[in-house]
Amino acid sequence: MSIIEVSGLGKRYGDHVALRDVSFSVEEGEIFGILGPNGAGKTTAVECVEGLRRPDSGTIRVLGLDPAKDDRELREVVGVQLQQSQLPELIKVWEALDLYSSFYRDPRDWRELLEQWGLADKRNARFSALSGGQKQRLFIALALVGNPKVAFLDELTTGLDPQARRATWNLISEMRATGVTVVLVSHFMDEVEWLCDRVAIFDKGRVVALDTPAGLVESTFAERRLRFRPVAGFDESALAPLPGVREVVRAGSQVVVTGTGRFADEVTALLAREHVLVADLRLDQPTLDEAYVTLTGGNQ
Numbered sequence: 001m002s003i004i005e006v007s008g009l010g011k012r013y014g015d016h017v018a019l020r021d022v023s024f025s026v027e028e029g030e031i032f033g034i035l036g037p038n039g040a041g042k043t044t045a046v047e048c049v050e051g052l053r054r055p056d057s058g059t060i061r062v063l064g065l066d067p068a069k070d071d072r073e074l075r076e077v078v079g080v081q082l083q084q085s086q087l088p089e090l091i092k093v094w095e096a097l098d099l100y101s102s103f104y105r106d107p108r109d110w111r112e113l114l115e116q117w118g119l120a121d122k123r124n125a126r127f128s129a130l131s132g133g134q135k136q137r138l139f140i141a142l143a144l145v146g147n148p149k150v151a152f153l154d155e156l157t158t159g160l161d162p163q164a165r166r167a168t169w170n171l172i173s174e175m176r177a178t179g180v181t182v183v184l185v186s187h188f189m190d191e192v193e194w195l196c197d198r199v200a201i202f203d204k205g206r207v208v209a210l211d212t213p214a215g216l217v218e219s220t221f222a223e224r225r226l227r228f229r230p231v232a233g234f235d236e237s238a239l240a241p242l243p244g245v246r247e248v249v250r251a252g253s254q255v256v257v258t259g260t261g262r263f264a265d266e267v268t269a270l271l272a273r274e275h276v277l278v279a280d281l282r283l284d285q286p287t288l289d290e291a292y293v294t295l296t297g298g299n300q
């Protein structure tokens with residue numbers, strides 16, 4: 001079931017078109033990534049869905065609610081990660097959770113969240129005394145205190161060390177396991193690849209691709225290359241008729257086969273059948289990083 005449906009969204013700031021005809025849907029229980037270069041329109045789109053900005057055109061439904069009209073009901077079902085500047089420096093961890101839980105009709109017990117997010121021993125610490133990772137965990141706990149169906153997380157792990165990032169990723173995965181749908185705005189390819197079920201790539205106000213991380217890589221790089229060095233004499237022209245093989249080139253002692261689909265399986269099966277010994281067999285493995293750069297023209 002779609003929990004968020006966005007269709008034909010448009011938004012201008014004066015002459016600047018920030019969103020043009022943006023459509024996507026988010027399924028219940030998934031972690032949905034929004035990725036794109038600076039200024040691509042990610043925050044604008046997410047803030048329209050959260051009801052914080054009004055789009056000029058298009059329709060948005062979040063659990064059947066229209067963010068422009070059903071503002072109060074919407075606030076009961078979505079959780080939004082705060083930005084650093086939105087908490088007073090001197091507030092204590094428990095006070096922040098207690099305060100935010102008072103905003104909701106059916107809040108979660110914030111003591112549970114303290115435990116779950118590893119903040120129990122920081123209960124009486126002031127916000128300003130927390131480490132970057134602890135602040136981030138507090139922001140996520142605050143996004144969850146209203147017992148939301150959908151949580152919006154933005155720049156989740158910016159500024160965290162590698163261990164704290166991993167720990168945060170594990171907690172987000174656990175969050176999905178409890179049935180919360182997550183929309184994650186990120187600049188980090190490894191984060192998106194690790195966490196997200198599907199990803200929308202934004203560029204210049206449009207959604208330029210939407211798929212699973214693996215699907216994005218596959219559709220961007222339909223052709224792949226298999227390389228190897230035959231140990232003894234081998235006539236590589238035998239590979240050309242195999243299904244999926246587009247091109248076979250000999251480069252010195254190396255044979256490079258370009259193809260699509262399961263061509264690599266076909267090539268290795270033929271080599272095995274013909275008892276051809278090879279060295280340095282390697283299938284080029286494109287990454288989401290490369291797909292992203294290709295799709296957005298490298299505008300980081």
Ligand SMILES: Nc1ncnc2c1ncn2[C@@H]1O[C@H](COP(=O)(O)OP(=O)(O)OP(=O)(O)O)[C@@H](O)[C@H]1O
Nearest residue numbers: 013016017018036037038039040041042043044045
């Ligand atoms: N309130 C505003 N008034 C005028 N222009 C704005 C406003 N908010 C955003 N913009 C412009 O709209 C475009 C999209 O901005 P947005 O913040 O949605 O992008 P983003 O993809 O979230 O970028 P970033 O990754 O840098 O956060 C940018 O060119 C930005 O300068």
